[in-house]
Structure formats: structure tokens, C-alpha cells
Amino acid sequence: MRQVEHWIGGKRVPGGSGRTGPVYDPATGAQQAEVALASRDEVDEAVAVAAAAFPGWRDTPLSKRTDVFFRFRHLLEEHAGELAALLTGEHGKVRADAAGELARGLENVEFACGIGHLLKGGHSEQAATGVDVHSLRQPLGVIAGITPFNFPAMVPLWMLANAIACGNAFVLKPSEKDPSPSVRLAELLTAAGLPDGVCNVVHGDREAVDRLLEHPDVAAISFVGSTPVARHVYETGTAAGKRVQALGGAKNHMVVLPDADIAMAADAAVSAAYGSAGERCMAVSVVVAVGDVADPLVDAIAGRLPALQVGPGDDPASEMGPLVTREHRDRVASYLEGGGGRVVVDGREHEVPGDGFFLGVSLVDDVEPGMPVYDDEIFGPVLSVVRVATYEDALRLVNENPYGNGTAIFTRDGGAARRYQHEVVCGMVGVNVPIPVPVAYYSFGGWKASLFGDTAVYGPSGVDFCTRTKVVTTRWPDPSTSAVDLGFPRTR
Ligand code: NAD
Numbered sequence: 001m002r003q004v005e006h007w008i009g010g011k012r013v014p015g016g017s018g019r020t021g022p023v024y025d026p027a028t029g030a031q032q033a034e035v036a037l038a039s040r041d042e043v044d045e046a047v048a049v050a051a052a053a054f055p056g057w058r059d060t061p062l063s064k065r066t067d068v069f070f071r072f073r074h075l076l077e078e079h080a081g082e083l084a085a086l087l088t089g090e091h092g093k094v095r096a097d098a099a100g101e102l103a104r105g106l107e108n109v110e111f112a113c114g115i116g117h118l119l120k121g122g123h124s125e126q127a128a129t130g131v132d133v134h135s136l137r138q139p140l141g142v143i144a145g146i147t148p149f150n151f152p153a154m155v156p157l158w159m160l161a162n163a164i165a166c167g168n169a170f171v172l173k174p175s176e177k178d179p180s181p182s183v184r185l186a187e188l189l190t191a192a193g194l195p196d197g198v199c200n201v202v203h204g205d206r207e208a209v210d211r212l213l214e215h216p217d218v219a220a221i222s223f224v225g226s227t228p229v230a231r232h233v234y235e236t237g238t239a240a241g242k243r244v245q246a247l248g249g250a251k252n253h254m255v256v257l258p259d260a261d262i263a264m265a266a267d268a269a270v271s272a273a274y275g276s277a278g279e280r281c282m283a284v285s286v287v288v289a290v291g292d293v294a295d296p297l298v299d300a301i302a303g304r305l306p307a308l309q310v311g312p313g314d315d316p317a318s319e320m321g322p323l324v325t326r327e328h329r330d331r332v333a334s335y336l337e338g339g340g341g342r343v344v345v346d347g348r349e350h351e352v353p354g355d356g357f358f359l360g361v362s363l364v365d366d367v368e369p370g371m372p373v374y375d376d377e378i379f380g381p382v383l384s385v386v387r388v389a390t391y392e393d394a395l396r397l398v399n400e401n402p403y404g405n406g407t408a409i410f411t412r413d414g415g416a417a418r419r420y421q422h423e424v425v426c427g428m429v430g431v432n433v434p435i436p437v438p439v440a441y442y443s444f445g446g447w448k449a450s451l452f453g454d455t456a457v458y459g460p461s462g463v464d465f466c467t468r469t470k471v472v473t474t475r476w477p478d479p480s481t482s483a484v485d486l487g488f489p490r491t492r
Contacts, residue, residue, distance in 0.1 A: 002033040004179045006042065006203055007186040009049045010196025016042055021176045021205065026092030026322040027312035029355030033090075035179045038204035043171075043211040046202040050142045050169035051217045053197030058139050058167045060195075062116050069112040069165055071192035076106055079188060083153060083181060088313035090178035091152055092321040092357070093276045095313060105157035107440035108458050112165035118463045119166065128491040131475045137467040139167035140219035140243065144212045146233065147182070148225040149175035149324050150279045150379075156182050158444065159222045162462035164189075164199060168219075172201045173212060177324055179203050213237045220465065222457060223247065224281075226377070227403070227449045234452035245453035245465055247281075249377040250405035250446060254284040254434055255394045255420065257411040258291040264432070265293075265410040266300035272408075272434035273383035274308065274361045277323050278332075281450075282406045282428070282435045285378060286367070287385045288394045294387045298344065298365055301383070305345050305361050310352055322357040323380060329357040332380030336362055339382075340371025347381055369397070377403070391416065399425040405446030408434045427451065 004023060005012040015036020023033040038046075057065070076083070080102055087098035121135040145159035156172055163170045174182035182201045189199050202208060209229075212218055213236045220243040223233040227248035237244035254272065256265045272284040289297050313321035323329040333348055341364040350360020359381060367374050367384040374384055388394050398407055408430035409420045417431045427446040430436030438444055438459065445456025455465040 001031070004033050004035040004183065004203060006036060006038065006046065007183045007199075007201040008046045008197075009200070010190050012183070015203070023090055023177070023179065024325060024357075025089060026324055027314070027354075027356045029326065029357060033180070035176050035203045037176065038202045038208040040207065040211040043202055043204070043208050043215065046171050046200045047142055047144075047212075047215050047217050049197045050171050050200055053195060054139075054141055054169040057164075057169060057195060057198045060167075062119065065165060065167065066113055066116060068189070068193045069109055069161070072189055072194075073106060073109045073113060075188045075192055076102065076109060079184075083184060085314070086181050086184060087152055087178070088321070090180055091149065092313050092324060093279075094318045094321050095316065097276050097321075098313070101151055101154045104437065105151075105154035108157045108161040111440040111459065112161040115162070115165040115463065118460060119467065121469075127473070128489075130477055131473060131491075133471060133473050136470045136472065137166075137463075138470055140466065140468060141168060142171060142218050143168045143220045143222060143466060144171045144173065144218045146173045146209055146212065146221065146223045146225065147175055148281075149177040150276070150281065152178040152181040153185060155224050156185055158224075158458045158462070160185070160189075160199060162458055163222070163466045164194070166463060166466040168466055169197065170199045171212065171218070172199070173204055173208050174201065176203055176205055209233070210236070213242070214240050218242060220244065221246070222465065224457070230452055243465065245451070245455050245457060247445065247451050247457060248449055249379075249403060250281045250283075250450050251286060251377055251401055251403045252282060252284050252406045252408075253286045253288050253398045253401065254408045254410065255288045255398065256290060256293050256297055257391065257409065257413065257416055258293045259412050260293060260410040261412065262293065262296050262300050265297060266304060268408075268410065268432075268434040269297075269301055269383065270304045270308070274320055274381045277320050277359070278381040279324065279379055280435070282437055284408065284434050285382070285384060286374065287383060288397060289385055289387050290391060290394050291389060294385070298363070298385055301385075302344050302363055305363065308361055310350060310358060310360055312356065320361070320381065322352075323359060324357065326357050328380070329359050332378055332382060333359055335373045335376070335378055335382055336364075339364070339373035341365060341367035341373050341384060369400070395420070395423055399423075402449045403446065404448035405450035406430065406436055408432075408436060427456070
């Protein structure tokens with residue numbers, strides 16, 4: 001059985017805890033590898049290596065740090081095919097989707113190539129007589145990243161590009177379900193010239209996460225995953241005195257106003273609900289049909305579903321792959337039995353030969369709050385439709401939902417769209433864009449139960465998270481003017 005090892009100090013390190021987890025090929029259902037699950041001691045070892053590497057990396061000239069990211073960008077492009085195959089092999093997503101994930105991850109590396117601009121401090125001359133003030137942005141030390149299964153390359157790149165480019169050392173604890181891409185990314189960073197120990201990957205489960213959360217030498221934790229774990233990470237990490245950003249789950253609503261182009265809205269809903277088998281934190285999981293748009297919209301969505309090709313991710317004909325594990329597939333399917341609403345298309349009826357973790361696409365109409373299919377984050381290819389009478393009803397529904405990651409509005413009325421983006425209580429909004437993941441020079445972050453903490457991830461917010469500010473006040477007085485003065489220093 002293939003072993004997925006840790007990456008510590010610039011080399012692969014076999015697991016030493018005696019504990020391992022299975023890594024499946026979701027398209028066949030067969031176990032393909034074992035991943036090491038780190039003990040507390042192994043986490044301590046990775047943090048110690050990172051802490052030792054930190055001062056040298058912090059003191060490396062910014063231009064040389066930037067060189068590493070230019071070379072890393074080139075290597076990511078050169079190895080894109082191999083990385084996409086790795087993503088498909090362990091996550092199950094189709095190859096084109098894996099290539100899209102890498103392309104969006106690459107944006108973060110490009111952002112890191114120009115990070116010098118955002119690491120500049122400020123300078124105020126003559127803030128008081130003969131006194132100048134300037135500010136510095138300095139790295140924190142060791143930052144730990146804990147990532148989910150659904151973007152095994154992009155979310156690690158969200159975190160590690162900024163953390164390392166800002167001069168920190170990094171310890172990544174990727175999802176144990178699809179751990180190999182993270183190791184490959186770390187290997188490519190080493191090939192790009194990153195000194196050993198600056199980027200480490202330690203595999204594991206709760207034991208490893210909990211050790212990172214309490215470790216005295218971990219300065220900050222960047223987490224992406226489900227809301228219950230995000231809350232645990234935020235509460236435990238901040239109680240231990242760390243800076244924490246913890247991005248959680250989602251229930252993304254796509255509001256369709258009566259004037260919307262039905263065909264365009266249906267195309268967008270199908271693409272955003274079922275792409276990556278609905279295992280995206282920005283997937284549309286609820287269509288909110290306003291007024292008399294509902295009947296034609298549901299017909300248009302349902303009419304597109306029989307043509308969707310569900311199959312192994314490495315088959316170029318497949319548009320949607322399997323779910324990540326058998327348990328997850330069964331949990332998603334359970335919402336079609338007693339989850340509420342009226343099942344218009346039942347994905348369980350779509351058979352894919354073999355033992356892969358496949359489930360066809362499902363559409364559930366007449367859904368309302370209070371039904372499990374509405375209330376829970378399903379994280380699978382199940383799209384709900386809630387019918388409401390007016391724009392105000394739609395807005396109230398979205399704003400009363402506990403999650404606030406992404407939302408979209410489909411309309412041809414610019415005034416209505418403008419009003420929605422102003423009034424909706426949600427971190428990321430798309431206007432006729434169903435999956436509004438911000439480009440890398442903005443930042444990614446939801447509101448409400450979709451993010452615990454004060455900073456979004458990547459982009460300028462990520463730079464704020466990965467650095468701290470120091471303010472220096474300076475004067476060069478003539479010693480002859482020196483005198484004792486017990487008063488509080490004044491500027492005027
Ligand atoms: P998850 O919460 O199960 O796991 C995320 C990470 O936490 C993994 O590394 C896992 O090993 C670790 N973990 C799991 N249980 C833990 C526990 N009890 N204590 C400590 N650590 C634990 O999430 P997942 O199933 O891997 O990913 C899917 C979830 O992630 C969905 O809820 C999705 O919405 C969310 N997600 C959110 C975003 C975002 O940006 N908001 C992005 C991607 C995914």
C-alpha cells in the first residue's frame with residue numbers, strides 16, 4: 001500500500017505514531033494509500049523545525065523571497081497536469097475542474113510575487129518637533145494552516161503563499177482524505193528554492209489539530225473547514241492567545257428575480273450547484289425563485305439534468321465525479337428521504353457502474369426553512385428551490401440564514417442588483433455570477449457562521465493576518481538641549 005508521508009525540514013518523513021488513515025480512490029471505491037496520522041510529538045517536531053527556520057527566512061531579502069515565488073509559479077504551471085491528476089485521484093473531481101482549482105490557486109502565488117508593495121510601512125516626518133514616526137510590517141513566526149478536503153491544492157495555496165511570502169514559516173495540516181497534493185506543493189516550493197523547514201506538511205486528524213491549537217510556538221492559525229470545527233478551532237486557538245481566522249461552512253442562495261433571463265439563470269444554477277459534485281463552499285445550494293419565475297425556472301433546471309455526464313474524474317467525458325467518501329455519499333443521499341420538500345429529480349436513480357462513491361444530481365422543489373434539506377449544509381449535488389413572492393421575502397430568507405459565505409442575484413435590473421448588494425448580510429456577492437470567489441488581489445471571507453475572526457483569507461486581508469505592525473518613534477536631538485521632563489510626551 002502506498003504511504004503518504006509528512007514533509008518536514010525539506011524531506012519526506014515517514015509517520016511514527018503507528019496510526020494511519022485510509023485514502024480512497026473515490027471513482028472506484030478502493031483504498032489506494034495510507035496516510036500517516038501525526039502524534040503530538042510529531043507535530044512538535046514539525047513546529048520546532050519551522051521555528052528554527054523562521055529567523056533565516058525572515059531575514060532573507062524581500063527580493064530573494066520573491067524570486068522563490070516566481071520560480072514556484074513557473075513550476076506549478078509546468079506540473080499542472082500532474083497536480084490535476086493527483087487532485088482527481090484522491091478527491092474525485094473531474095480533470096477540468098481540478099485544472100480550474102489549480103488556476104485559481106496560482107493567482108495567490110502571483111499575488112505573492114508582488115507582495116513587497118503591501119509589506120511597505122508608512123513614514124511621518126516631523127510628527128512632533130524633530131520627531132519622525134514610521135511603521136514596519138513584520139512576520140509573526142510560525143503560522144499553521146488547517147485545510148479541508150474539497151480544495152486540496154487551492155486552499156493550501158490561499159494560505160501558504162501569503163504566510164511564507166510575508167516572511168513566516170508554515171506548518172500545513174491538510175485534510176487526511178486527500179493529502180498527497182499538499183506534499184507535492186511543498187516539494188515544488190523546495191525545488192523553487194525555499195529553504196528547508198520554512199514549509200512543512202504534517203498529516204493528521206483531531207489529535208494533530210488540537211496540538212497545533214495549543215502549541216506555544218504557533219503564533220497564528222488559518223483554518224478552512226466546516227462550521228462546528230471552525231468554531232472549535234477559533235475558540236481553542238484564541239483562548240491559547242493565538243491569532244485565528246477560521247472559515248466555516250455555507251448555504252449559498254441564488255436569488256432569481258422575475259425579470260431574469262431564465263435560460264441563463266438555469267445554466268448558472270446547474271453549473272454552480274453540481275460542479276465538483278456540490279462539494280464547494282461557494283456552491284449554490286438554494287435557488288430562491290421570486291414570483292412567477294419559479295415554474296419556468298424549475299422546468300429549465302430539471303430539463304438540463306438528464307444530459308449531465310456523471311462518471312470517473314479522469315474520463316474526459318465526465319462533467320461531475322464521485323463524492324469524496326462512501327459515508328459522505330450516503331449522508332447526502334439521506335436528504336432525499338425525509339429531508340423535506342418535493343423531490344423533482346432523484347440522484348439515487350442515476351446508476352454509475354462499479355463501487356465508486358457516485359450519486360446523481362438531485363433537485364428538490366417547495367423547500368422551506370425548518371426542513372433538514374434547507375437547514376443543513378449538505379455539501380453534495382442536491383439543489384433546493386425555495387419559492388417566495390417578493391424581493392423583500394428573498395432578502396429576508398437570505399439574511400435570516402445562519403451562514404453568510406456567498407450569494408448571487410440574477411436579474412437584468414441594475415437598480416435591484418445594486419440594492420441587493422447593499423442590503424444582503426453576506427461576505428461575497430455575485431451579480432449574474434453564481435460563484436463569486438474573489439480574485440486573489442481581493443480577499444475571501446464569509447460573514448456570520450461562515451467565518452470566525454476578523455480577517456478574510458488571502459489578498460490584502462491575508463497580508464494583515466500574516467504580519468504585525470510595529471511603530472517606531474525617532475529623534476536625533478542635540479545633546480545640549482537634553483533635560484529631565486517628567487511630563488507625558490506632547491506632540492505640540
Ligand atoms: P472538516 O471541518 O471536517 O475538516 C477540515 C479540517 O479540520 C481537516 O483538516 C480535518 O482533519 C480537521 N478536523 C476535522 N474534524 C476535526 C475535529 N473534530 N477537531 C479538529 N480538527 C478536525 O471539513 P471538510 O469536510 O474537510 O470540508 C468541507 C467543509 O469545509 C464544508 O463545511 C465546507 O463548506 C467548508 N469549506 C469552507 C470554505 C470557506 O472558505 N468558507 C472553503 C472550503 C470548504
